Amino acid sequence: MAKSIRMDQLTLGVCYYPEHWPESLWEDDFRRMREMNISVVRMAEFAWAIFEPEEGRFDFSVFHRVLDLAHRYGLKVILGTPTAAPPVWLTHKYPEVLNADVKGDLYRHGLRRHTNYTSPKYRELCQTIVRRMVEAYKDHPAVIGWQIDNEFNCHMDVFYAETDHMAFREWLKERYGTLDKLNEAWGAVFWSQTYTAWEQVHLTRHMVNRSPNPHLALDEKRFISAVTISFARLQTDIIRELAPHHWITTNGMFGHLDNHELTDELLDFFSYDSYPQFGSISSGEEEAPLLDRAWSMKLAQVRSISPNFCVMEQQSGPGGWVDGMAMGTPRPGQIRLWSYQSVLHGTDLLVYFRWRTATVGTEIYWHGINDYHNRPNRRVREVAQIGGEFARLGEELIGTAYQAEIAVMQDYDNSWDGELDAWCGPLQRQSVRAWYKRLQYRHIPADMITLRQNTALEELARYKVIVYPHPAIMTDETAALLTRYAEQGGIIIFGARTGFKNIHGHCYMRPFPGPVAGLCGITVEDFTLVKGTVAPAELRWKGSRLAECAKAEGFNEVLQVEASGTEVLAEYATEYYAGKPALTRRRVEKGQAWYYGAAFSEAVVDAIMDELELVSPADRFLEAPEEVELGIRAAGDRRFLFVLNYSAEPAPIRLKAALKDLLSGAVLEKEPVLPTYGVWILELPEAKG
Numbered sequence: 001m002a003k004s005i006r007m008d009q010l011t012l013g014v015c016y017y018p019e020h021w022p023e024s025l026w027e028d029d030f031r032r033m034r035e036m037n038i039s040v041v042r043m044a045e046f047a048w049a050i051f052e053p054e055e056g057r058f059d060f061s062v063f064h065r066v067l068d069l070a071h072r073y074g075l076k077v078i079l080g081t082p083t084a085a086p087p088v089w090l091t092h093k094y095p096e097v098l099n100a101d102v103k104g105d106l107y108r109h110g111l112r113r114h115t116n117y118t119s120p121k122y123r124e125l126c127q128t129i130v131r132r133m134v135e136a137y138k139d140h141p142a143v144i145g146w147q148i149d150n151e152f153n154c155h156m157d158v159f160y161a162e163t164d165h166m167a168f169r170e171w172l173k174e175r176y177g178t179l180d181k182l183n184e185a186w187g188a189v190f191w192s193q194t195y196t197a198w199e200q201v202h203l204t205r206h207m208v209n210r211s212p213n214p215h216l217a218l219d220e221k222r223f224i225s226a227v228t229i230s231f232a233r234l235q236t237d238i239i240r241e242l243a244p245h246h247w248i249t250t251n252g253m254f255g256h257l258d259n260h261e262l263t264d265e266l267l268d269f270f271s272y273d274s275y276p277q278f279g280s281i282s283s284g285e286e287e288a289p290l291l292d293r294a295w296s297m298k299l300a301q302v303r304s305i306s307p308n309f310c311v312m313e314q315q316s317g318p319g320g321w322v323d324g325m326a327m328g329t330p331r332p333g334q335i336r337l338w339s340y341q342s343v344l345h346g347t348d349l350l351v352y353f354r355w356r357t358a359t360v361g362t363e364i365y366w367h368g369i370n371d372y373h374n375r376p377n378r379r380v381r382e383v384a385q386i387g388g389e390f391a392r393l394g395e396e397l398i399g400t401a402y403q404a405e406i407a408v409m410q411d412y413d414n415s416w417d418g419e420l421d422a423w424c425g426p427l428q429r430q431s432v433r434a435w436y437k438r439l440q441y442r443h444i445p446a447d448m449i450t451l452r453q454n455t456a457l458e459e460l461a462r463y464k465v466i467v468y469p470h471p472a473i474m475t476d477e478t479a480a481l482l483t484r485y486a487e488q489g490g491i492i493i494f495g496a497r498t499g500f501k502n503i504h505g506h507c508y509m510r511p512f513p514g515p516v517a518g519l520c521g522i523t524v525e526d527f528t529l530v531k532g533t534v535a536p537a538e539l540r541w542k543g544s545r546l547a548e549c550a551k552a553e554g555f556n557e558v559l560q561v562e563a564s565g566t567e568v569l570a571e572y573a574t575e576y577y578a579g580k581p582a583l584t585r586r587r588v589e590k591g592q593a594w595y596y597g598a599a600f601s602e603a604v605v606d607a608i609m610d611e612l613e614l615v616s617p618a619d620r621f622l623e624a625p626e627e628v629e630l631g632i633r634a635a636g637d638r639r640f641l642f643v644l645n646y647s648a649e650p651a652p653i654r655l656k657a658a659l660k661d662l663l664s665g666a667v668l669e670k671e672p673v674l675p676t677y678g679v680w681i682l683e684l685p686e687a688k689g
């Protein structure tokens with residue numbers, strides 16, 4: 001059962017760094033927060049040098065004064081453990097705590113996250129600071145919970161310090177037991193890589209080119225996830241022991257970390273840091289990109305960890321570092337829009353990053369709500385408006401969660417394997433984006449789910465359709481689960497390169513798509529990567545729903561029908577495989593299994609959605625242009641339709657019935673116009689039947 005945050009009401013918070021400001025400012029800051037209906041403050045996650053200015057000398061007085069003052073103003077506090085930014089005395093005295101690059105060169109002090117998770121010294125020093133900090137603050141009435149560390153694996157998600165190599169060996173011994181088994185798992189017979197003693201085994205090192213043994217590379221990522229979780233556990237064990245009355249979370253979603261396992265094992269709920277403006281500066285050449293709206297997909301991924309969660313950092317100004325990262329200022333209304341984007345997708349506690357822009361350091365351009373000058377500005381006014389709205393919404397949304405009948409599924413093994421595998425990784429990224437984008441533009445709410453070893457049939461069965469685009473790694477057990485899903489009525493959709501690798505990333509000596517060939521009723525008789533002189537073949541859609549100009553992108557697998565009852569829905573129209581099947585559907589008891597021999601393009605996704613007659617649940621209530629995101633939060637008979645306008649133009653909406661907007665209290669009817677960056681939360685009538 002996924003773990004969710006439990007709030008009594010929709011709550012607003014802010015990140016605050018008292019150590020960055022003269023003490024004389026604190027009181028005015030807290031007073032103004034309360035005026036804006038901010039009731040939670042997150043602090044302390046980078047303050048190790050304040051707590052322990054010299055090794056073994058602790059001073060918790062500064063934050064005691066801050067907590068007392070916060071308490072006087074009725075503010076609740078989330079404390080961050082400071083292990084993402086160790087003090088300089090620490091790394092100077094114990095260089096073995098530093099992370100290293102693939103060549104073994106150490107990363108030095110100066111930024112943050114420059115340590116490894118495996119050095120016994122770092123683990124010991126972290127346990128000490130966390131223990132002392134929890135002892136100091138556990139009984140303070142302002143404190144409600146803990147954020148451990150900050151953004152695990154941000155900036156750097158690979159670790160090559162000496163102790164990492166050692167810990168990797170221990171992890172492998174645990175996993176494989178013997179060198180023979182390890183050699184087999186890593187296919188060490190290839191290129192004389194056979195190990196004859198454990199000390200010969202290493203994580204990736206400097207090599208003649210950057211292509212490591214792929215089976216080792218996959219285990220390396222699994223190992224990084226495991227040690228990150230073991231490092232987190234050092235901290236959660238201490239907090240659970242000393243402060244069982246507080247909750248524990250952590251923030252951010254970064255590489256090589258199984259956040260589902262982390263949350264299930266150690267946390268009360270997961271938290272995310274949402275900066276939608278990254279979407280606007282990274283969309284490249286794509287046509288009609290989702291831009292800031294692409295963050296809905298990230299929030300949907302977070303939801304698969306915790307259906308209701310905390311956004312620990314919500315963008316509240318332009319982001320940027322002095323060097324490198326730089327982005328435009330959110331236009332009037334966008335901070336509010338992005339805040340409700342988070343709320344739609346399951347946020348019940350929303351914390352802005354940050355109260356005031358830092359005047360010193362790497363992040364002088366990562367703007368907070370307040371500017372350096374500290375006088376009221378339009379961002380302060382916008383957040384104050386949101387504060388007023390949250391106060392009005394209060395408990396209304398609590399207990400409701402995002403509703404979706406369609407899911408795009410991924411899994412950690414395939415994502416990590418796909419980082420290295422140039423034959424499948426890019427297909428995964430393209431197909432997931434194409435599906436999510438078309439679902440967004442067609443107003444069909446979707447979940448992003450993660451298949452795990454312990455995923456139960458009931459978790460899948462709640463979806464009408466599951467798109468599992470290119471799971472190269474596929475076991476017979478997973479195939480059996482997906483077969484049961486289809487048999488009981490589900491529609492499962494695969495793309496090219498499905499099912500040809502085992503759990504180690506070895507290629508099966510079986511016809512593609514291996515374990516799901518029977519389910520799909522096809523095999524792959526020939527294939528090509530689409531690259532260079534090999535252009536995507538054109539598709540001919542059979543039947544009435546012609547997807548004009550659709551091409552089979554990324555990879556072309558020539559399918560062969562093996563089971564009677566398998567329909568060919570599209571065939572290749574060009575290339576030496578013209579006339580051969582490209583897209584098939586097999587009816588499986590109550591459900592269906594689809595197989596498409598390429599990467600999904602938007603046109604093909606549209607054609608499949610038409611064929612499946614997928615419609616938006618909002619269609620009954622209104623018509624809205626593509627620029628608008630629609631989604632429903634519901635529980636029982638309480639249902640709220642969010643209408644979010646990401647466009648710089650007002651959006652004309654056609655309502656099919658009069659509906660009340662919770663934010664303004666107004667009843668809307670006929671053809672109201674949703675302003676630029678505007679938001680409505682419409683109360684829907686009770687579901688019938």
Ligand code: GLA
Binds near residue numbers: 150151319366
């Ligand atoms: C992350 C970190 C914050 C801050 C912001 C802006 O989300 O958690 O400490 O650095 O990014 O860069």
